[in-house]
Amino acid sequence: MSGFSDRLPGGRKGTGSLKWDGMEVMFGSGTHDAIPMWVADMDFPCPEAVSAAVLSRARHNVYGYPFAGERFRRAVAGWVARSYGWEIDEEWVVPCSGVVSSIATSIIATTSPGDGVLIQPPVYYPFANCVRGLGRRLVENPLILENGRYAMDEKGLREALREVKAALLCSPHNPVGRVWSEEELAVFTDSCSAAGVTVISDEIHADIILGGRRHKPAATAGGDPGTVAVTCCSTSKTFNTAGLSASAAIVPDPGMRTHFLDAMRSIGHFGPSLFGIEALVAAYTDESCREWLCGLLAYLEDNLAFLKGQIAAGLPGVRVIEPEGTYLAWLDCRDLGMDDEALAGFFMRDLKMALDPGIIFGTGGSGFMRLNFACPRENLSVTIPS
Numbered sequence: 001m002s003g004f005s006d007r008l009p010g011g012r013k014g015t016g017s018l019k020w021d022g023m024e025v026m027f028g029s030g031t032h033d034a035i036p037m038w039v040a041d042m043d044f045p046c047p048e049a050v051s052a053a054v055l056s057r058a059r060h061n062v063y064g065y066p067f068a069g070e071r072f073r074r075a076v077a078g079w080v081a082r083s084y085g086w087e088i089d090e091e092w093v094v095p096c097s098g099v100v101s102s103i104a105t106s107i108i109a110t111t112s113p114g115d116g117v118l119i120q121p122p123v124y125y126p127f128a129n130c131v132r133g134l135g136r137r138l139v140e141n142p143l144i145l146e147n148g149r150y151a152m153d154e155k156g157l158r159e160a161l162r163e164v165k166a167a168l169l170c171s172p173h174n175p176v177g178r179v180w181s182e183e184e185l186a187v188f189t190d191s192c193s194a195a196g197v198t199v200i201s202d203e204i205h206a207d208i209i210l211g212g213r214r215h216k217p218a219a220t221a222g223g224d225p226g227t228v229a230v231t232c233c234s235t236s237k238t239f240n241t242a243g244l245s246a247s248a249a250i251v252p253d254p255g256m257r258t259h260f261l262d263a264m265r266s267i268g269h270f271g272p273s274l275f276g277i278e279a280l281v282a283a284y285t286d287e288s289c290r291e292w293l294c295g296l297l298a299y300l301e302d303n304l305a306f307l308k309g310q311i312a313a314g315l316p317g318v319r320v321i322e323p324e325g326t327y328l329a330w331l332d333c334r335d336l337g338m339d340d341e342a343l344a345g346f347f348m349r350d351l352k353m354a355l356d357p358g359i360i361f362g363t364g365g366s367g368f369m370r371l372n373f374a375c376p377r378e379n380l381s382v383t384i385p386s
């Protein structure tokens with residue numbers, strides 16, 4: 001098993017990594033020496049069984065159009081059954097490329113141009129981009145922050161649902177790190193069901209659960225299992241395979257599956273990549289990958305504790321909102337009294353840490369920063385310049 005503390009031999013610079021090589025394009029020139037802690041990928045190699053599967057397929061050097069068949073569907077069904085106790089029919093699994101493509105596909109499948117689509121900001125910013133980009137109306141029900149913990153605004157939700165056809169759920173929630181409880185999910189799906197609103201649930205972070213909590217698929221919470229039309233899952237966060245473009249949409253209803261497949265065709269969303277298929281099947285079926293994941297979660301827990309210590313000692317004006325899941329820490333920097341530009345500049349120029357500014361996650365993100373702590377621990381040392 002890999003030592004998560006080890007630096008990758010040669011590092012990631014120059015490997016065509018968005019996180020490392022794309023920094024100057026994202027943050028401007030002169031930022032190359034900052035430590036990248038922004039985009040959600042990990043500075044750890046994936047499990048050996050995953051790279052072995054990719055390398056084995058690469059040796060068969062014909063790279064024509066791939067076909068994700070029964071093997072892929074069975075791997076996804078097996079993973080969700082063993083991980084979350086969700087027994088699904090293999091037929092429900094639609095092989096997809098990335099989850100963002102599946103979100104766009106789901107919006108097309110469940111709504112028409114001009115329809116309202118609900119999001120709960122601050123939230124993963126491609127949600128709003130997809131809704132607007134597809135000519136749908138963005139309707140927001142911002143999360144509420146109370147005593148350092150985020151919650152859904154139940155009353156606001158019921159009002160906002162009157163204006164929409166579909167609702168996007170982020171579970172666990174990026175960037176605030178909530179692992180929604182069964183009760184919270186039931187309130188959400190039951191409210192949607194009562195309003196005749198279809199739920200699209202992005203569960204890409206479902207395996208990165210901290211503090212002994214459990215992830216509950218939204219489709220298994222609440223009274224009407226048909227409310228969640230599409231659940232998106234992927235190996236990309238769990239096993240660090242984002243560059244391989246493979247994920248799955250779980251679409252239980254046959255009619256909705258037809259709409260989903262039609263929508264895929266309408267935007268040229270072909271499905272997973274050749275290597276992504278091999279990676280997903282290995283990650284979800286090889287027992288050594290589950291052991292690797294246990295090791296990862298333990299390392300992330302320790303990283304989080306270390307980070308909190310570093311911040312408490314070095315940045316007393318910054319409060320870490322305790323993530324219950326994901327490897328993303330949401331930092332409340334409002335007491336520093338800086339505007340968003342100054343705040344981003346402070347982290348980048350003074351601390352040499354490249355973080356995502358909270359403002360990009362929409363309403364409620366101003367004054368916050370998002371820090372990716374899936375990296376060797378030594379990268380998390382916060383050094384305040386004297």
Ligand SMILES: Cc1ncc(COP(=O)(O)O)c(C=O)c1O
Binds near residue numbers: 101204
């Ligand atoms: C909530 C959420 N959904 C989707 C994605 C991206 O998924 P993909 O790379 O499979 O499109 C991310 C990546 O950070 C994410 O946090």
